Amino acid sequence: MTEATTLPTATATNVSDNQRRVSWACLGAIVLALVVGVLALVNSNEDAIGPYGLIEALPVLYFIAVGVVIAVLVCALRWKSQPTAIMTVGVISLVVLVHGSAGLLESQARFGTAWLHAGFAQSLMQLGHTSPYFDARFSWPGFFSGAGVLTELSGFSSPTVWLRFAPVVFVLCYIPPLLAIGRAILPGWRAPWIGVMVFMLGDWVGQDYFSPQTVTFILYLTIVAIALTYFRSREPGRISEWLQGLGSRMPRGLRWLGSMIYAGRRDQEPAQAPTTPRMRLGLLVVIVFISFAIMSSHQLTPIMTVAILAALAVLGRLRPWPIFVLIGVATLSWINFGATAYWSNHLQDIFGGFGKIGSSVDSGVGARIEGSAAHLEVLNYRIGFALFVWGLAGLGAIRLWWSGKRVSVPLLVVAGMPVMLIAGGSYGGEGLLRVFLFSLPGSALLISALILPLPRVPRWRVVIVTILVAFMAFPVFLVAIWGNEDFEHITTADLQLRQALYQMAPPGATIVTLGPDGPDRYQSLTLYNYAGTLFDHWPYPNVQAMVAQIPPNSQGTYVVISQPAVRYGVENLGTSPDLGAQVSAALLATKKFTLVYQNSAGEILRLNQPPPAPTPTTPGPGVAVAPSSFRISSGWERVR
Amino acid sequence: MKPWSRPQCAAALVAWSIVSIVLVWVDAPSWLRLPIVGVFSLTGFGLVVVLALRIRSVPLGFAVTIAVGVSCLILCSEVVLYTRGFSSMRTLLLQSVLVWIVAVWVARREISAWNREHHVMGRVMRRQRNSAADSAGGASS
Numbered sequence: 001m002t003e004a005t006t007l008p009t010a011t012a013t014n015v016s017d018n019q020r021r022v023s024w025a026c027l028g029a030i031v032l033a034l035v036v037g038v039l040a041l042v043n044s045n046e047d048a049i050g051p052y053g054l055i056e057a058l059p060v061l062y063f064i065a066v067g068v069v070i071a072v073l074v075c076a077l078r079w080k081s082q083p084t085a086i087m088t089v090g091v092i093s094l095v096v097l098v099h100g101s102a103g104l105l106e107s108q109a110r111f112g113t114a115w116l117h118a119g120f121a122q123s124l125m126q127l128g129h130t131s132p133y134f135d136a137r138f139s140w141p142g143f144f145s146g147a148g149v150l151t152e153l154s155g156f157s158s159p160t161v162w163l164r165f166a167p168v169v170f171v172l173c174y175i176p177p178l179l180a181i182g183r184a185i186l187p188g189w190r191a192p193w194i195g196v197m198v199f200m201l202g203d204w205v206g207q208d209y210f211s212p213q214t215v216t217f218i219l220y221l222t223i224v225a226i227a228l229t230y231f232r233s234r235e236p237g238r239i240s241e242w243l244q245g246l247g248s249r250m251p252r253g254l255r256w257l258g259s260m261i262y263a264g265r266r267d268q269e270p271a272q273a274p275t276t277p278r279m280r281l282g283l284l285v286v287i288v289f290i291s292f293a294i295m296s297s298h299q300l301t302p303i304m305t306v307a308i309l310a311a312l313a314v315l316g317r318l319r320p321w322p323i324f325v326l327i328g329v330a331t332l333s334w335i336n337f338g339a340t341a342y343w344s345n346h347l348q349d350i351f352g353g354f355g356k357i358g359s360s361v362d363s364g365v366g367a368r369i370e371g372s373a374a375h376l377e378v379l380n381y382r383i384g385f386a387l388f389v390w391g392l393a394g395l396g397a398i399r400l401w402w403s404g405k406r407v408s409v410p411l412l413v414v415a416g417m418p419v420m421l422i423a424g425g426s427y428g429g430e431g432l433l434r435v436f437l438f439s440l441p442g443s444a445l446l447i448s449a450l451i452l453p454l455p456r457v458p459r460w461r462v463v464i465v466t467i468l469v470a471f472m473a474f475p476v477f478l479v480a481i482w483g484n485e486d487f488e489h490i491t492t493a494d495l496q497l498r499q500a501l502y503q504m505a506p507p508g509a510t511i512v513t514l515g516p517d518g519p520d521r522y523q524s525l526t527l528y529n530y531a532g533t534l535f536d537h538w539p540y541p542n543v544q545a546m547v548a549q550i551p552p553n554s555q556g557t558y559v560v561i562s563q564p565a566v567r568y569g570v571e572n573l574g575t576s577p578d579l580g581a582q583v584s585a586a587l588l589a590t591k592k593f594t595l596v597y598q599n600s601a602g603e604i605l606r607l608n609q610p611p612p613a614p615t616p617t618t619p620g621p622g623v624a625v626a627p628s629s630f631r632i633s634s635g636w637e638r639v640r
Numbered sequence: 641m642k643p644w645s646r647p648q649c650a651a652a653l654v655a656w657s658i659v660s661i662v663l664v665w666v667d668a669p670s671w672l673r674l675p676i677v678g679v680f681s682l683t684g685f686g687l688v689v690v691l692a693l694r695i696r697s698v699p700l701g702f703a704v705t706i707a708v709g710v711s712c713l714i715l716c717s718e719v720v721l722y723t724r725g726f727s728s729m730r731t732l733l734l735q736s737v738l739v740w741i742v743a744v745w746v747a748r749r750e751i752s753a754w755n756r757e758h759h760v761m762g763r764v765m766r767r768q769r770n771s772a773a774d775s776a777g778g779a780s781s
Contacts, residue, residue, distance in 0.1 A: 128725040145717040152728035154678035155670030176702035222707035293711035
């Protein structure tokens with residue numbers, strides 16, 4: 001009797017001890033991989049970044065580190081109960097290694113637009129008010145004012161301090177709402193974690209920099225998570241009953257579709273989380289509160305929020321359904337009152353693209369496919385990778401259906417509804433990128449259903465195939481996400497060039513750049529007259545025609561010819577690598593321009609004001625002709 | 641260690657907000673302000689809302705903390721921006737007031753119990769005082 005009761009206890013203790021040892025070993029492997037990966041990135045050579053982007057500068061150790069993290073995470077799916085510590089530490093390590101790789105490897109924060117957004121926040125801090133007629137983004141100032149306040153409260157003087165690690169922090173913030181969405185839609189603990197991993201390794205669109213769309217995407221995910229967790233009705237409402245009646249009048253072949261979507265299989269969706277009426281009221285207030293922050297920070301995200309909630313309501317998965325009407329009316333109110341300066345001048349921009357699906361696709365895909373052979377290859381990788389993700393998601397939907405005749409309507413809505421954005425306009429050619437990003441949470445969960453359609457322990461065969469597919473897809477992902485680093489990464493010399501410009505140019509001066517370059521407009525945003533780039537009117541018949549585009553200004557006109565802009569031209573427009581030198585020579589040959597600063601990152605030329613300035617002596621590399629000293633900011637520290 | 645009760649957590653958040661205001665007031669260095677004031681500004685209101693709503697799910701609790709905290713920062717900064725002009729200190733004060741309101745709501749039962757107790761204590765003490773005065777008056781007369 002004693003033996004019979006003792007033996008199982010001893011076996012259980014052994015199993016528990018073994019499990020604990022394996023758990024610690026897995027955690028140790030992940031942490032070791034993280035440390036090795038970070039050290040490998042920090043010690044890499046930034047100059048090795050080439051036409052294929054960051055992947056050319058990444059060391060082998062980095063790939064090994066990422067491989068270890070992926071392998072441990074996928075193997076941990078075979079645990080019977082959720083290994084929370086392993087999954088959490090593993091996913092955080094994956095985010096740091098994948099989405100923080102550029103921040104760790106490069107000497108300065110990347111991407112000119114991120115610096116520009118810091119400039120918007122800085123402008124609010126300096127002026128104390130918005131300038132809605134200066135730029136449309138000032139009509140949605142929520143993110144910029146929030147960033148400005150956070151900067152001052154944290155004791156910094158410039159928002160550029162956030163730029164370097166903003167992508168890592170933002171992507172880490174995606175994890176909780178993504179997990180909550182996964183738990184609300186799919187059963188078991190594995191599917192949500194797989195969804196999060198797929199999201200982290202599929203988010204190639206590069207929208208996670210210091211920007212309003214990133215923060216509002218986090219808020220959007222949270223609203224969707226709350227709606228699906230606490231407001232996902234399992235009883236059909238009036239709208240869905242009416243639609244069901246409409247479905248019953250469909251042709252016989254399609255009738256099953258209507259019944260399936262509107263009424264059928266609700267019992268197989270995970271149960272709604274238990275709530276009290278008071279809690280539901282509080283959560284409704286929270287949704288409205290968050291949506292107010294979204295609508296005052298970004299143009300596109302509130303539309304997507306309303307669309308998702310409306311689709312869930314129409315399909316009978318959201319109760320109370322008028323939430324989307326409330327948020328929609330509030331969004332229109334903001335556009336009407338808060339963004340008057342924008343819509344009064346840009347009605348064509350707002351409504352002009354509506355319904356033009358062909359032109360949206362063309363501006364999002366066709367118009368972007370141009371440039372050097374390497375750049376075209378990068379673009380093809382991107383399109384291929386996006387189609388690969390969507391294709392796997394489609395297969396996941398089919399496998400989910402075949403595995404138990406189940407269809408998760410909320411999952412299909414989260415994955416498919418964002419495609420509607422294509423009909424809403426091209427959004428400056430970025431529409432398709434946004435469509436992919438917004439559809440990725442749902443697509444990632446569908447891919448998790450492809451890997452594991454039922455909530456059970458995956459076989460070793462499935463685990464090995466998943467790891468192999470992830471290993472093969474990862475280099476393609478790296479090319480897709482960091483493929484523009486050749487002209488989007490910023491060096492210390494680039495920053496030095498810009499700081500020199502801001503020290504020399506008086507307020508009111510006109511600033512012209514060769515192309516999109518470096519740390520763009522990160523300070524004194526509204527004090528200068530930014531006359532665009534010379535590439536805006538590309539192509540030109542000759543360099544002289546290009547030079548003729550530079551407008552004179554009595555306050556001074558400055559032309560910045562930087563290496564990032566030259567590389568941008570080479571990769572995107574197929575220009576000569578010598579174009580910068582040619583433009584500079586043409587400007588100096590007119591005798592109207594003076595070379596006022598030069599370093600390894602480029603040159604600054606000033607348009608002479610009458611009376612003409614004496615001919616300058618040509619300075620050597622890195623020599624400031626203007627008598628001033630320049631302090632270089634690393635971007636990590638306080639910038640004064 | 642015994643986990644904190646909801647009113648204790650609410651009180652801690654109120655204390656955090658006061659410490660944040662003081663740190664900004666005295667212009668503390670950024671290495672101190674970033675982890676205390678910056679994090680409070682991003683998550684303080686979200687935490688007190690999660691406390692008030694009793695959200696049990698850990699991922700959703702994190703998500704709501706971040707989303708509501710960031711929304712509070714954005715909306716408060718905008719209210720200040722459009723009414724009095726950009727000011728980080730006013731924004732922090734507005735955020736803190738919101739945190740205090742929800743914290744009081746979270747701890748309302750404890751506050752009322754404390755109030756009741758002190759009210760009863762006060763009544764008893766008053767009665768003792770009065771009876772002492774009466775007896776003293778009676779003795780003198």
